[in-house]
Amino acid sequence: MAFKIVSMSPLPPQFVEALFDPYKKEVGDLRVVSVAGLPRERVLEELRDADVVIGDYTFQMRIDAEMCAAMERVRLVQQPSTGYDHIDVEACARHGVPVANAGGANAVSVAEYTIMAALALLKRLLYAHRETVAGGWPQWRLMEMGTFDLQGKTWGIIGLGRIGREVAKRLRPFEVRTVYFDKVRMEDAERELGVEYRSLSRLLRESDVVSIHVPLTSETRGMIGEGELRMMKPTAVLINPSRGEIVDEEALARAVRERWIAGAAVDVYSREPPPPDHPLIRAAGEADVNLILTPHIAGANTDARSRIIQFSIENIVRVLKGGKPEAVVNMRL
Ligand SMILES: NC(=O)C1=CN([C@@H]2O[C@H](COP(=O)(O)OP(=O)(O)OC[C@H]3O[C@@H](n4cnc5c(N)ncnc54)[C@H](O)[C@@H]3O)[C@@H](O)[C@H]2O)C=CC1
Numbered sequence: 410m411a412f413k414i415v416s417m418s419p420l421p422p423q424f425v426e427a428l429f430d431p432y433k434k435e436v437g438d439l440r441v442v443s444v445a446g447l448p449r450e451r452v453l454e455e456l457r458d459a460d461v462v463i464g465d466y467t468f469q470m471r472i473d474a475e476m477c478a479a480m481e482r483v484r485l486v487q488q489p490s491t492g493y494d495h496i497d498v499e500a501c502a503r504h505g506v507p508v509a510n511a512g513g514a515n516a517v518s519v520a521e522y523t524i525m526a527a528l529a530l531l532k533r534l535l536y537a538h539r540e541t542v543a544g545g546w547p548q549w550r551l552m553e554m555g556t557f558d559l560q561g562k563t564w565g566i567i568g569l570g571r572i573g574r575e576v577a578k579r580l581r582p583f584e585v586r587t588v589y590f591d592k593v594r595m596e597d598a599e600r601e602l603g604v605e606y607r608s609l610s611r612l613l614r615e616s617d618v619v620s621i622h623v624p625l626t627s628e629t630r631g632m633i634g635e636g637e638l639r640m641m642k643p644t645a646v647l648i649n650p651s652r653g654e655i656v657d658e659e660a661l662a663r664a665v666r667e668r669w670i671a672g673a674a675v676d677v678y679s680r681e682p683p684p685p686d687h688p689l690i691r692a693a694g695e696a697d698v699n700l701i702l703t704p705h706i707a708g709a710n711t712d713a714r715s716r717i718i719q720f721s722i723e724n725i726v727r728v729l730k731g732g733k734p735e736a737v738v739n740m741r742l
């Protein structure tokens with residue numbers, strides 16, 4: 410009998426099935442069914458006799474409590490990404506369904522994106538490019554607007570997990586002081602990475618660059634609002650490659666337009682893609698606003714994508730062969 414894999418992602422099922430080709434000798438036959446865009450009743454029906462579920466890499470299709478309850482024989486929900494806030498992992502745990510993420514396969518990618526964004530903001534790269542292409546030569550103006558080196562500055566990391574640590578590691582040659590806020594104080598990491606612990610408000614007041622690397626949870630939703638943005642220095646920049654709902658987007662748009670802070674880079678939005686009247690899209694269209702917006706790509710470049718696919722497929726194969734999955738986020742196995 411063939412294993413049944415239900416894919417929540419919009420990728421064609423034949424494409425997903427082909428990824429298992431090298432493993433078919435080990436696991437036997439398998440069939441992939443895509444439920445993207447199907448009516449809810451059909452999705453629930455397909456989940457009932459599935460062996461494995463692959464979560465949606467575009468994060469559009471949620472896996473809620475009712476879906477977890479329908480997974481009568483599912484051995485693993487494999488999410489092909491780091492974040493899993495679109496899955497009710499606690500409900501899955503209550504029904505005995507393990508949920509795994511990609512085990513940090515794109516942590517380095519997000520760290521590199523974050524450092525790139527900080528340099529581009531501090532040096533106002535987008536403005537310099539736009540003006541030069543338009544025939545301008547804003548050399549002096551850029552210095553007057555405020556363009557800075559990273560060396561000698563303070564970088565505040567919010568969330569010293571996998572990504573936060575990769576950022577801290579890569580910051581060492583830049584000769585910055587690195588501070589962090591996390592719900593857990595990590596003295597080993599402090600020694601190893603040369604970072605210092607701060608309360609959130611102190612980190613915001615001290616830092617020249619603030620980057621956010623916490624997951625979206627009920628505690629982190631709205632963590633950075635108007636009050637927090639107003640604590641930052643007017644010369645500081647904010648980078649959010651984590652999740653849109655962690656930052657009050659309306660307040661951030663005002664912060665960059667009204668110069669409470671010097672700039673921001675945003676990769677993630679409360680609604681993706683953001684509509685044309687989204688406050689950050691509108692702010693980015695204004696002259697001189699130092700705002701970099703990207704389409705949720707920090708952890709989704711070509712290298713990252715192949716590492717994530719490889720990890721996910723191998724994890725699924727491990728489970729189909731009767732082994733224990735890695736990178737489970739909702740229970741101890
Ligand atoms: N834009 C993109 O393409 C990508 C975005 N991400 C986002 O980055 C997030 C972080 O990823 P990882 O570093 O792998 O996660 P992780 O789980 O390794 O680290 C998260 C850190 O945040 C801390 N934290 C959790 N709740 C907190 C709170 N209320 N206050 C302070 N600290 C808190 C944890 O203690 C932990 O140290 C993901 O959840 C995802 O949302 C991840 C990969 C790609």
Ligand SMILES: O=CC(=O)O
Pocket residue numbers: 489490491492493515708
């Ligand atoms: O947002 C991307 C992820 O891997 O999480």
